[in-house]
Amino acid sequence: MQLTHDSELSAPPGDVETVIETHGLTKRFGDRVAVNNVDLSVPRASAFGFVGPNGAGKTTLIRAILGLTHLTGGTVRLLGYTMPENHSRALARVGAVVEEPLFHLHLTGRENLEVVAAAREPEAHHRIEPALARVGLADRADERVRAYSMGMRQRLGVARCLLADPLLLVLDEPMNGLDPAGIEEFREMMSGFVGEGRTVFLSSHLLDEVQKTCDHVAIIDQGDILMQGLVEDIARGGHPEVRIRCDSADAAESLLKAHPAVNQVRTAGDTLIVELGTERGSETDTAVADLNRLLVESGVSVFSIEAERVSLEERFLEITSRLEVTG
Amino acid sequence: MNWRMIKAEWLKLRKRRGLFWWSLGLAVGVVTLVFGVIEILHLSNAAQHGPAGGLTGITRGLTGLYAAAGVAAIIVGAFAGTADVSAGVFRDLVATGRSRWELFAARLPGALIFFIPIITLGYVVVAVCSVAFRGSVPAASASVIARGYGWVLLATGFDLAIALGFSSFTNSRAATIGVLIAWQFIASQLLLQVSWLGWVRQLIYSSALTRLNPSPALEGPGSRSVTHSAAVAAVVLLAWVAVMLAAGCWRTVMRDA
Numbered sequence: 001m002q003l004t005h006d007s008e009l010s011a012p013p014g015d016v017e018t019v020i021e022t023h024g025l026t027k028r029f030g031d032r033v034a035v036n037n038v039d040l041s042v043p044r045a046s047a048f049g050f051v052g053p054n055g056a057g058k059t060t061l062i063r064a065i066l067g068l069t070h071l072t073g074g075t076v077r078l079l080g081y082t083m084p085e086n087h088s089r090a091l092a093r094v095g096a097v098v099e100e101p102l103f104h105l106h107l108t109g110r111e112n113l114e115v116v117a118a119a120r121e122p123e124a125h126h127r128i129e130p131a132l133a134r135v136g137l138a139d140r141a142d143e144r145v146r147a148y149s150m151g152m153r154q155r156l157g158v159a160r161c162l163l164a165d166p167l168l169l170v171l172d173e174p175m176n177g178l179d180p181a182g183i184e185e186f187r188e189m190m191s192g193f194v195g196e197g198r199t200v201f202l203s204s205h206l207l208d209e210v211q212k213t214c215d216h217v218a219i220i221d222q223g224d225i226l227m228q229g230l231v232e233d234i235a236r237g238g239h240p241e242v243r244i245r246c247d248s249a250d251a252a253e254s255l256l257k258a259h260p261a262v263n264q265v266r267t268a269g270d271t272l273i274v275e276l277g278t279e280r281g282s283e284t285d286t287a288v289a290d291l292n293r294l295l296v297e298s299g300v301s302v303f304s305i306e307a308e309r310v311s312l313e314e315r316f317l318e319i320t321s322r323l324e325v326t327g
Numbered sequence: 328m329n330w331r332m333i334k335a336e337w338l339k340l341r342k343r344r345g346l347f348w349w350s351l352g353l354a355v356g357v358v359t360l361v362f363g364v365i366e367i368l369h370l371s372n373a374a375q376h377g378p379a380g381g382l383t384g385i386t387r388g389l390t391g392l393y394a395a396a397g398v399a400a401i402i403v404g405a406f407a408g409t410a411d412v413s414a415g416v417f418r419d420l421v422a423t424g425r426s427r428w429e430l431f432a433a434r435l436p437g438a439l440i441f442f443i444p445i446i447t448l449g450y451v452v453v454a455v456c457s458v459a460f461r462g463s464v465p466a467a468s469a470s471v472i473a474r475g476y477g478w479v480l481l482a483t484g485f486d487l488a489i490a491l492g493f494s495s496f497t498n499s500r501a502a503t504i505g506v507l508i509a510w511q512f513i514a515s516q517l518l519l520q521v522s523w524l525g526w527v528r529q530l531i532y533s534s535a536l537t538r539l540n541p542s543p544a545l546e547g548p549g550s551r552s553v554t555h556s557a558a559v560a561a562v563v564l565l566a567w568v569a570v571m572l573a574a575g576c577w578r579t580v581m582r583d584a
Contacts, residue, residue, distance in 0.1 A: 066422050068584035091424030098422065102415030106342050115416070118335035119425040125331075160419065 018077075019044050019168045019199045020065060025074035027057075027064050034060040036223040037074070042201055042216070044167075047194050049210030049231065050203040051316065052220035058203045059099055061220065062172055066096055079167055092121065095161025096170035101153045105146040109137055109156050112145055117163050124163040131162035135189070150177025158189070169193060172203045187213050211235060211312040219316060226319050235315050239263055240284045241308040242291070244272045247301045255298055261287035273308070329433060332425075336437020339410050346406055350399040350442065354449035357395035358388055362456035369462065378462030385467040386542035388453035389475050393482050393536075396446050398508060400483040404490025405503040407438035408575060412498050418584035431579040435491055435572070439484060446483050450476050474541035481564075482536045486511070488568045489532075495575025498582075519553055528553040532567045535560035 020042035027035040035057045042048045052058050063069045065076055067084040076083040081090035103112045117124040132138045135155040154174055161169050175183050190200050190213050204210050210217060211231055218228035227234055246252050256265045256274055263275040278284045295302050365379035411417040420430055454472045494503035515533040528534055534553040538560040
């Protein structure tokens with residue numbers, strides 16, 4: 001269900017390509033640095049994963065971006081508006097669930113949305129029913145939130161975000177408390193939002209979920225952004241690799257080494273592991289098809305060929321453990 | 328002033344069943360009980376016990392209503408001031424982009440809309456009983472009844488406002504209820520008896536509220552422990568409300584969400 005009257009969301013003012021932009025953002029609590037000199041850039045209409053271990057500074061950074069806490073230093077632009085000076089205009093098109101979704105437990109789901117809609121523009125009231133329907137809570141909207149499961153509260157939190165008809169959704173650990181079916185449903189909902197031109201900024205410590213849901217990612221640890229960019233780039237940590245099983249391994253290795261898209265070839269048992277020099281996914285697909293054709297046309301029988309799947313989790317552990325060693 | 332936000336504040340309070348029934352019990356139940364007991368005593372022994380109504384009855388009713396409904400007003404104010412923070416939704420409201428000042432400003436009218444019908448019902452009981460149970464003594468005039476209603480609204484509205492401001496400042500419902508009840512019904516009453524405090528006692532809001540009480544039985548010299556003009560009493564009450572609401576607003580605007 002489309003929440004906007006127009007099929008395409010209106011572009012945010014200012015820098016339309018970047019919905020969140022921070023420079024040197026710092027937040028201290030006394031002597032403790034919670035967020036340290038963070039430069040973050042979140043492209044429009046992306047699913048942006050913000051990952052880090054518990055206590056890394058994810059929620060503090062979100063609160064700083066949304067103007068919920070005073071900054072120690074640095075600047076924030078949200079939907080092109082400088083914060084906190086223009087917080088009313090910026091936040092009018094932002095929906096956020098910070099930390100866990102909390103509600104007035106003695107009110108029903110619908111009443112909780114009415115309370116928040118009252119604080120937004122008058123049109124927000126008309127978005128209550130579509131929002132409840134979209135998150136699948138229309139039938140339970142008149143029950144008190146006290147009786148809701150964690151998964152239902154997560155969905156009600158998203159419904160609350162939708163009251164803003166948001167250009168940007170900021171969701172802090174939204175998968176918490178969801179069962180596998182709920183997580184799958186949630187993932188589809190996120191991808192639907194991105195398809196409508198909204199940006200989803202999703203904070204999580206569940207790296208696998210971020211990899212499945214998001215196209216961009218930033219990794220934070222101990223208040224520092226360690227890395228940010230496309231998920232596939234960060235996950236593989238360099239160039240993509242392809243595993244090929246075939247006969248005539250020596251001949252195949254020679255052929256592959258001579259191909260311009262190949263950086264290097266090594267063997268692992270009966271498998272050739274080919275590191276490609278490509279940068280983007282589409283280039284990699286073309287190169288893989290080309291290598292397959294080359295081998296087959298040269299008389300090599302290819303039994304299997306697959307891109308090596310590198311998990312964000314492995315990459316994250318690699319980055320953070322390197323940090324521990326050098327630190 | 329945003330009417331939708333005021334309505335939302337009213338909704339939050341109205342849906343608290345415990346708060347509603349406690350407020351109703353204190354504002355209506357207590358005076359009903361007091362008039363009922365006195366009237367029964369009067370009917371059983373008219374020589375020793377006067378009628379529950381009349382001028383004395385309405386004075387007694389006003390005092391009783393204020394004592395009980397004053398507690399209810401403090402409790403309602405404490406809930407209204409802390410509802411969003413204690414439920415954890417304050418940050419979600421701030422994240423809508425609505426100014427914190429506006430979020431705070433909607434609380435008092437929302438709470439008053441919740442509380443005024445309750446206190447009105449309590450006063451209707453007082454007024455009706457004072458007329459119905461007057462026996463052979465003179466009944467309170469329409470003017471006295473009307474001024475009594477105005478005073479009860481003023482006094483309980485005042486209690487509600489300072490409780491709301493204080494609780495918004497402390498973010499503690501329990502501390503607000505405890506401190507204000509102890510101050511209003513114990514500490515300030517004791518201080519009012521300390522004569523060497525002199526004019527300083529005029530700053531105690533209990534004396535200002537008593538000064539504005541229109542009950543006929545309170546009229547005349549020597550009926551109040553502290554004497555001051557109605558204008559001074561009004562200024563004292565306004566100052567208390569202004570300071571408490573300003574403190575609550577300041578905290579609401581400045582706190583991390």
